Amino acid sequence: MIPFDQVLVQIVNGLVSGMILALVASGLTLIFGIMDIVNFAHGDLFMLGAYVGTTAFITTGNFWLALLVSVLTMAVLGAVLQATALRPLLGRDPLTTILATFGLSLIIQNYALWQYGPVPRKILEPVGGHFKLFYIEYPWYRLVIAFMSAAIIGGLYLFMKYGKHGIWIRATTQDRVMAEAMGIPVPWVHTVVFAIGAAMAAAAGVLFGPTVGVNHAMGFDFTLRAFVVVVVGGMGNLGGSILASIFISLLESLATIWVSPAQAVIVSFVALILTLLVRPTGLFVPTPK
Amino acid sequence: MSTVTPPAVRADERALETRAQGTGPSTAYWTGFFIVVALLAVSPFVLPEFWQRFMTEILIWGLFAMSSDILIGYTGMVSFGHSAFFGLGMYGAAAALLMVRPPNLWLAMLVGLVAAAVIAMFVAFFSTRLRDIYFSITTLVFSQIFYVIIFTWTEVTGGENGLTFRQPPFGIPGVFTVPFTRNGIHWFVLAVVVVSYLVLRRVTQSPFGMVLQSIRENEPRTRAIGYHVERYKIVSVMLSGLFAGLAGVLYAIQNKFAAPDFVLFLISGEAVIFNVMGGIGTLVGPVAGAAFFLLMKEVFSRVFYEYYLIPVGIIFTLMVIFVPQGLLGAWRRHLNR
Numbered sequence: 275m276i277p278f279d280q281v282l283v284q285i286v287n288g289l290v291s292g293m294i295l296a297l298v299a300s301g302l303t304l305i306f307g308i309m310d311i312v313n314f315a316h317g318d319l320f321m322l323g324a325y326v327g328t329t330a331f332i333t334t335g336n337f338w339l340a341l342l343v344s345v346l347t348m349a350v351l352g353a354v355l356q357a358t359a360l361r362p363l364l365g366r367d368p369l370t371t372i373l374a375t376f377g378l379s380l381i382i383q384n385y386a387l388w389q390y391g392p393v394p395r396k397i398l399e400p401v402g403g404h405f406k407l408f409y410i411e412y413p414w415y416r417l418v419i420a421f422m423s424a425a426i427i428g429g430l431y432l433f434m435k436y437g438k439h440g441i442w443i444r445a446t447t448q449d450r451v452m453a454e455a456m457g458i459p460v461p462w463v464h465t466v467v468f469a470i471g472a473a474m475a476a477a478a479g480v481l482f483g484p485t486v487g488v489n490h491a492m493g494f495d496f497t498l499r500a501f502v503v504v505v506v507g508g509m510g511n512l513g514g515s516i517l518a519s520i521f522i523s524l525l526e527s528l529a530t531i532w533v534s535p536a537q538a539v540i541v542s543f544v545a546l547i548l549t550l551l552v553r554p555t556g557l558f559v560p561t562p563k
Numbered sequence: 564m565s566t567v568t569p570p571a572v573r574a575d576e577r578a579l580e581t582r583a584q585g586t587g588p589s590t591a592y593w594t595g596f597f598i599v600v601a602l603l604a605v606s607p608f609v610l611p612e613f614w615q616r617f618m619t620e621i622l623i624w625g626l627f628a629m630s631s632d633i634l635i636g637y638t639g640m641v642s643f644g645h646s647a648f649f650g651l652g653m654y655g656a657a658a659a660l661l662m663v664r665p666p667n668l669w670l671a672m673l674v675g676l677v678a679a680a681v682i683a684m685f686v687a688f689f690s691t692r693l694r695d696i697y698f699s700i701t702t703l704v705f706s707q708i709f710y711v712i713i714f715t716w717t718e719v720t721g722g723e724n725g726l727t728f729r730q731p732p733f734g735i736p737g738v739f740t741v742p743f744t745r746n747g748i749h750w751f752v753l754a755v756v757v758v759s760y761l762v763l764r765r766v767t768q769s770p771f772g773m774v775l776q777s778i779r780e781n782e783p784r785t786r787a788i789g790y791h792v793e794r795y796k797i798v799s800v801m802l803s804g805l806f807a808g809l810a811g812v813l814y815a816i817q818n819k820f821a822a823p824d825f826v827l828f829l830i831s832g833e834a835v836i837f838n839v840m841g842g843i844g845t846l847v848g849p850v851a852g853a854a855f856f857l858l859m860k861e862v863f864s865r866v867f868y869e870y871y872l873i874p875v876g877i878i879f880t881l882m883v884i885f886v887p888q889g890l891l892g893a894w895r896r897h898l899n900r
Binding site: 312359362363366368369370372373374376377378379380381383384385387388494498501502505534536537539540543544546547550551554 | 641643689692693695696697699700701703704705707708711712714715828832835839869870872873875876877879880883884887
């Protein structure tokens with residue numbers, strides 16, 4: 275018999291990590307939807323964002339300021355990367371962009387190793403304290419993470435729905451050529467979307483930082499999980515990715531009741547393979563006509 | 564004739580084949596081929612000990628790169644999970660060497676190849692239903708599954724530490740057995756790699772290989788002509804996985820260990836780097852790419868130590884943007900004749 279309280283704790287855990295994952299994956303799916311680029315370096319942007327956050331935290335001593343600094347730095351870096359490495363590839367085989375972003379991933383990962391060393395770094399929690407959740411003391415900060423992520427994703431949604439530039443982005447996603455004909459500066463939309471994606475990854479990285487040590491290898495893990503989520507949710511579908519993030523994280527959290535966290539990853543991989551076989555367009559999208 | 568018989572040999576296939584044979588490889592090609600093989604064969608006599616080992620490693624990684632070229636360059640499917648086949652070849656060989664006394668070289672190769680082939684069949688069955696990026700992600704995810712299994716199943720695989728074993732002697736059962744010398748292992752690897760190259764080259768020029776290339780060029784049309792595209796893709800993944808497994812077996816025999824690091828996705832990434840740097844769809848290009856990569860790694864590790872992947876990554880990204888056909892891409896037509 276499975277202890278009921280254990281399941282509930284794992285559900286809360288799954289929701290919290292699902293929100294972080296949603297923050298990473300929505301940037302990835304936005305980039306894919308608009309540019310057909312599968313960004314292999316997305317997890318590394320997340321990782322580098324977390325590192326920039328640690329540096330900013332040490333200099334300023336303020337967590338929220340560090341979050342802001344990291345987000346802005348990574349947005350600029352994302353724009354630079356897109357303009358230098360990805361813009362020349364526009365119109366080539368989508369597989370070339372996988373290769374280019376794979377190269378970027380190698381560079382970023384090893385740069386982080388070189389700059390920050392192999393020892394994991396920790397950011398202090400901005401919100402201390404615990405509350406009692408059945409048999410464990412649950413940190414308040416984890417709930418803060420979930421709410422912050424939800425707020426950022428909500429902000430993105432409002433921007434995409436009502437903001438003028440958000441409408442430009444949606445127009446470019448729907449029809450690149452037509453959007454260009456209507457006077458939308460499509461190359462700049464691409465750069466800005468990549469910057470937004472990088473910034474969201476950085477925000478996720480800084481928020482996630484206090485729960486584990488920041489290390490240079492954590493990016494790949496997130497790249498892979500974000501891939502799984504984006505495919506399960508339907509490539510380029512923002513709402514689907516968010517639902518899929520929560521779904522996949524819940525699956526993994528519940529699986530840790532029986533197996534080790536390292537093996538729990540297999541559960542989400544199997545979910546991905548099943549999704550690809552049964553509904554390749556994604557679980558959380560309407561059936562294509 | 565062909566190594567893998569297609570379900571039905573059609574007239575247009577035969578026409579393709581006769582055309583391929585009609586133009587035939589030039590004498591210049593074969594002269595170049597024999598010169599390179601001869602140079603590789605005498606290299607242990609001229610090179611210092613460190614570079615001898617280096618040459619053997621290039622050959623093994625070259626075979627691994629060649630195997631993934633079958634998918635990337637000839638069938639047009641980028642596999643990001645080739646490390647699974649390499650690793651399974653390695654662990655298969657390790658299992659045979661650890662469990663059978665006395666250790667037998669040929670048995671190790673057989674078990675390694677069977678392990679890689681079985682895994683390749685399993686992966687192919689699922690992954691070939693998808694194309695483009697979805698294929699890449701599925702292969703990547705499969706390789707991670709095998710990595711997690713190997714990494715966590717410590718009782719059988721040795722977990723993080725991997726397995727170590729003794730090098731098997733070279734010999735023909737019942738005739739003779741001699742332990743491997745350093746030169747001996749180099750020649751053995753060279754022989755295996757050269758034979759594999761000739762086999763793979765023959766396969767790519769066979770009617771089967773022609774169908775693979777037509778899938779790369781235009782999949783719907785290939786299907787419309789009447790080929791069972793999925794079946795060809797499955798065989799292509801299996802063929803590729805088999806030779807990747809062979810490279811894993813050779814690596815295990817040369818280095819006397821099997822480790823989970825070689826199942827990790829970075830190895831798959833390296834296979835893709837070899838292909839892009841050397842030139843996809845040429846078979847020898849990826850070998851040159853592997854040589855180029857390992858040489859860069861060697862040179863840059865002396866300057867940048869363990870951060871050599873920063874300059875290598877920059878060069879790789881620049882090559883993707885500016886030299887997408889790779890080092891030998893310009894001779895692609897010539898090398899495929």
